[in-house]
Amino acid sequence: MPLSKTVKIDGYKASKPYSVTVTAVDSYGNESKPLTKIYVETPDEDERNAARVTGLIDAIGTVTEESGGAITNARAAYEALSYDAKKLVNNHGVLLSAINDYDKLFITFEQYFNIARTGRTVVGQNYWAGTGEMQYSNTEKGIMINYSHAMPNVRMGLKRFDLDGLHLKFDSLEKSPEMGAKYYPAIGILLGGTEHPIYTEPQKTSILLFLDTSTGRLEGHPGFKQIISDPALRYENLKNREWDIKFEKAESGDFVIEIAGKKGLIDKSFFDGSFTLTDTTKTYLSISCWIDDGSFSLRLMSAHDASSTCYGDDKVSFKQIEEIKQLDKEIGEIGKVTADSKAAIESAEARYNAVPERYKFMVTGANLLKEAREEYDRLSAVGSDGQASSAKSGGCKGGISGAESAMLIIMILSAVSVTSLKKLKRR
Secondary structure, three states, rough: OOOOOOOOOOOOOOOOOOEEEEEEEOOOOEEEOOEEEEEOOHHHHHHHHHHHHHHHHOOOOOOOOOOHHHHHHHHHHHHHHOOOOOOOOOOOOHHHHHHHHHHHHHHHHHHHHEEOOOOHEEEEEEEEOOOOEEEEEEOOOOEEEEEEEOOOOOOOEEEEOOOOOOOEEEEEEOOOOOOOOOOEEEEEEEEEEEOOOOOOOOOOOOHHHHHHHOOOEEEEEEEOEEEEEEEEHHHHEEEOEEEEEEEEEEEOEEEEEOOEEEEEEEEHHHHHOOOOOOOOOOOEEEEEOOOOEEEEEEEEEEOOOOOOOOOOOOOEEEHHHHHHHHHHHHHHHOOOOOOOHHHHHHHHHHHOOOOOOOHHHOOHHHHHHHHHHHHHHHHHHHHHHHHHHHHOOOOOOOOOOOOHHHHHHHHHHHHHHHHHHHHHHHH
């Protein structure tokens, strides 16, 4: 059962005071106790609360990476207002812009490490002439896909993945005004064993998963079997928000598919009777328009299978990413460690220690920095041992030990004796 349920009643306007009574009935006909809420006019209270929220929104100011707390507080305060009080907040648009601007400053770990890129994720597009247009291009947060007056099977083909553990993340689903009010995006997800799987007679080479965002239904073909039906999959609930598609193989051979948090089962029979998908560890997937004259866009943010780590929805700012890149560059510039490397190592260590703990794993040069410190400490220890040995020798300024001095005197005396002996022989 959902935690909340929104019901919209058109063509009816209530005047306060009025009451709303809600009763729940389960599939067996059991009826809950009624819940009643009375709504009354509270103009003074609404004005005070609206003024307070207006002040919280104004206090956000210029949006930076540190604005999260102020935005969260203002947003929560606005949502807590009554319907009438919300109408008195004249800067709600400022709050919406601040939320949007703040989100643009961050990227999820999932996107950062597994971001979709045309060069490494896409194997190309494949569609027939006269069936509309599709364009795709890299953006800062993934691959933007645009369909214009497209027909079913206009698609973008991805590289080969292992279907078990495949995780796709999307956002920016939005239909063009050209589709009109009655029509909504329909997305085909085609799974096959060869590049550019298609689902058209007589060359069917794939399993088709058909997501109809007008009804919130996911169907599987061949067979026209319903896999998921949930309002969460409707256009208004997917529009301009992040949502995932995940696949996981069950012990039975079936596949669990999860879309926007809602799960369904792709029966094993789909794969047993498939045309080319005989080995799901080698799955080619295409993302397709699946409605006549479809004009809509969506963005593939990330794509990976179980061979890559799934990082979830934790985020990092682009500013933090840049600081980590500069730190890695500084570590690389340390180069070969010598007795003169102390300042460079200490500078890099100071920057590394300033990186928040949850982001330290992103510093690719962390081990190099550790090795540089160990090598410098080793060289310092060797130098210290040498100085200690010289001190124990008696402190001869020239660095010659007492034994070496005695030997030198003997050599000089021997040389003098030999010279004297030669002179005596000449006489």
